[in-house]
Amino acid sequence: MKKKERQAEIRRLVANQAIHTQTELVMVLQEAGLAVTQATVSRDITDLQLVKVPDDQGRTYYTFSNDRPVDGEAKLRRNLRGNVVEMKLNDRFCLLNVLPGNGPVIGSLIKQMNYAEVFGVLSDDSSVLIVGNSVLSTTQIRTRLASLGAE
Structure with missing residues (x-):
C-alpha cells in the first residue's frame, strides 16, 4: 500500500x-x-x-x-495538579519539571491558552520550558500557573 x-x-x-x-x-x-x-x-x-x-x-x-479540543484553563488546571514536580524561574525562563509523559500535553495546553506573557513553550517527556516576554512576564506566568495548581 x-x-x-x-x-x-x-x-x-x-x-x-x-x-x-x-x-x-x-x-x-x-x-x-x-x-x-x-x-x-x-x-x-x-x-x-x-x-x-x-x-x-x-x-x-x-x-x-x-x-484539538480547547477547554481552556480547566483542562490546564486538571493536567497541572499532581503532575508538576518542581517549578523554577531564571530571568525569562520558567521551567516545569513534570511526571514522565506529561510534558507534551501540558506544553500544548499552555500554548493553546495564548497567554500574552508567553513568548514560547518547549516541552519534552518530563519538562516544559516556558519563555516569558520579560522578567516581569515570567513572574506573572509563575503566579498564573501556581494559581492553577503548579506548585
Missing part, C-alpha cells in the same frame, strides 16, 4: 475512534490488513501532525493538530 493510502486510512481511524498509543494504531492497521511497522506509523503520525490530547478521564488519544 502506498503512503498516501496508508495515511488516508490513519486519518479515517483517528477521526472515528480513540487511538491511545502508536502500538494500538499499528495493531488496528494490521487488523485492517495493512502491513506496517512501528517506525512507519511514527513517521506517519509526524507527517499527519497528529497530537495527543487528554480525554475527560485524563487518558490521552491521537487527534489532528487543528482539531
Whole structure:
C-alpha cells in the first residue's frame, strides 16, 4: 500500500475512534490488513501532525493538530495538579519539571491558552520550558500557573 493510502486510512481511524498509543494504531492497521511497522506509523503520525490530547478521564488519544479540543484553563488546571514536580524561574525562563509523559500535553495546553506573557513553550517527556516576554512576564506566568495548581 502506498503512503498516501496508508495515511488516508490513519486519518479515517483517528477521526472515528480513540487511538491511545502508536502500538494500538499499528495493531488496528494490521487488523485492517495493512502491513506496517512501528517506525512507519511514527513517521506517519509526524507527517499527519497528529497530537495527543487528554480525554475527560485524563487518558490521552491521537487527534489532528487543528482539531484539538480547547477547554481552556480547566483542562490546564486538571493536567497541572499532581503532575508538576518542581517549578523554577531564571530571568525569562520558567521551567516545569513534570511526571514522565506529561510534558507534551501540558506544553500544548499552555500554548493553546495564548497567554500574552508567553513568548514560547518547549516541552519534552518530563519538562516544559516556558519563555516569558520579560522578567516581569515570567513572574506573572509563575503566579498564573501556581494559581492553577503548579506548585
